[in-house]
Amino acid sequence: xxxxxxxxxxxxxxxxxxxIAGVTCAEQLASQFPSEDIALLTAAPLVKTVTNxxxxxxxxxxxxxEEQPACVLEEKYPNLKVIQSSVQVLHAKQHMVQAExxxxxxxxxxxxxxxxxxxxxxxxxxNLLGIxxxxxxQEFQKHLSKAKxxxxxxxxxxxxELVYEVEGCEVVWAIKDKAIGNTFFDAGxxxxxxxxxxxxxxxxxxxxxxxxxxxxxxxxxxxELTYSYNSGSKQLGSALGPDWHEGxxxxxxxxxSHRVHVEYECEIKTIYSQQDFMKSPLYTQETDLGxxxxxxxxxxxxxxxxxxxxxxxxxxPNTEPFLHGNQFELAEDHGLKVNEHMQTSEPDVYAAxxxxxxxxxxxxxxxxxxxxxxxxxxxxxxxxxxxxxxLGESIELDxxxxxxxxxxxxxxxxxxxxGKFNAQGLGSDHELLVRCTKGHEYVKVVxxxxxxxxxxxxxxxxxxxxxxxxxxxxxxxxxxxxELLNPNIDIEDYFD
Numbered sequence: 446x447x448x449x450x451x452x453x454x455x456x457x458x459x460x461x462x463x464x465i466a467g468v469t470c471a472e473q474l475a476s477q478f479p480s481e482d483i484a485l486l487t488a489a490p491l492v493k494t495v496t497n498x499x500x501x502x503x504x505x506x507x508x509x510x511e512e513q514p515a516c517v518l519e520e521k522y523p524n525l526k527v528i529q530s531s532v533q534v535l536h537a538k539q540h541m542v543q544a545e546x547x548x549x550x551x552x553x554x555x556x557x558x559x560x561x562x563x564x565x566x567x568x569x570x571x572n573l574l575g576i577x578x579x580x581x582x583q584e585f586q587k588h589l590s591k592a593k594x595x596x597x598x599x600x601x602x603x604x605x606e607l608v609y610e611v612e613g614c615e616v617v618w619a620i621k622d623k624a625i626g627n628t629f630f631d632a633g634x635x636x637x638x639x640x641x642x643x644x645x646x647x648x649x650x651x652x653x654x655x656x657x658x659x660x661x662x663x664x665x666x667x668x669e670l671t672y673s674y675n676s677g678s679k680q681l682g683s684a685l686g687p688d689w690h691e692g693x694x695x696x697x698x699x700x701x702s703h704r705v706h707v708e709y710e711c712e713i714k715t716i717y718s719q720q721d722f723m724k725s726p727l728y729t730q731e732t733d734l735g736x737x738x739x740x741x742x743x744x745x746x747x748x749x750x751x752x753x754x755x756x757x758x759x760x761x762p763n764t765e766p767f768l769h770g771n772q773f774e775l776a777e778d779h780g781l782k783v784n785e786h787m788q789t790s791e792p793d794v795y796a797a798x799x800x801x802x803x804x805x806x807x808x809x810x811x812x813x814x815x816x817x818x819x820x821x822x823x824x825x826x827x828x829x830x831x832x833x834x835x836l837g838e839s840i841e842l843d844x845x846x847x848x849x850x851x852x853x854x855x856x857x858x859x860x861x862x863x864g865k866f867n868a869q870g871l872g873s874d875h876e877l878l879v880r881c882t883k884g885h886e887y888v889k890v891v892x893x894x895x896x897x898x899x900x901x902x903x904x905x906x907x908x909x910x911x912x913x914x915x916x917x918x919x920x921x922x923x924x925x926x927x928e929l930l931n932p933n934i935d936i937e938d939y940f941d
Contacts, residue, residue, distance in 0.1 A: 452548050456484040459542055459552040461532055463487025466798025466824035467558030468494055473828030475522035482524055484550055488531035495821055502910045504850040532766040537791040554793050554831050561760035561799035566713055572739035572753045576603055592752035596741045598713055599757030601628045608705050609856050616705045617749045621712050633879055637887040641856040642705045711745040762800045776802035785842045787827040795831055797823035810864040811849045818851050848917055861909045864899035864916045865891055880930040895923030911936055
């Protein structure tokens, strides 16, 4: 590393973002170029690392996400320097990143992995929370500990986890769709899961004893290592891990286990403070609502008083720091458009994870969804593309982009998503085969022209590897018909 002054430093590779995409990219580059200096810029004091990685099948992977102090990464990779600062501006033509801490970093190649930020209904409202990073999750916990009722708006992954995990607080869940979990499930799968919202939750396993790091000042104990961070910055940290709710107490003030009321096909029309609500015409019409800190008036005409509102309505790629003065091509979803080598439209600027949008021609079995799995895959592949470019080697699009695959957990069920699991983009030219055992499993297969295009598996079905193979080899399954899901036939042996 060389520099013209203390405020200017030169690295061969700079990675921006301490989330899974950024950390994976930086680790891969540090490993592949042990004699080169690499910088990782992160707005938060902690970085996200992949742990317990397991390749389940050709494309399916399972892993945990842990937050760790930067020193853990630096000890593992002596040529990797982690700098805690967000980016102020990127000068792509000059190959320079200007950080908010006043330093400037010159690079040969840069990879932008700044993730995405939550879409908030209203910015800076004291009773409206978005949950995206560790600090916002702890802010949510603080509000919940004093709450009797909350309103959750949104129907994606965070909303699904929240409404199931929260205890001791009534939840009013407002969704714009006809069924819960529309991002992942069809109406049938939603019906399969609904009883889990009403039933008592199973006993939790013993708490995980791994070291946890928080950004609050606290006393460190043997089981919880606290990383102190005292900053007035409102910068977003990287997104939460897939098991984010396991590390915090999600309990309100009420005795009930969990009580969820779903309002379908509606959104929030107006948010009122207690003072504003009492002045509104709704106050005289809805006299039995009681006194609450905040009120949500929905588009279906109903009004709910509550202690606070959670906005879980998706994310927007976090591109702002990079746009000024540069000529980036943006996709319709406002992500940085990247080609099949993860390159943006600016020379030597790569992007990976939630901040980017895959601009290449997609495989018929793959789609981009801003999920943990794809953040890791994109970060890893971006590093390989950077390495190939520097070494003058050719590289083909990685196999992980051939078939969409994702493992997660909702309502205490294992969930596997494969290919066009919701018949995305297939129009009316498809058929569905469904097998459902109440409280046990839900299996859905999407067929088009007799070939399997996707599958949704809820529960311990053990069918993921077999279905993955059937989707990848595009075998004509027309002759099997509904026998394909016959529980009396061992399909794994059949197609082995």
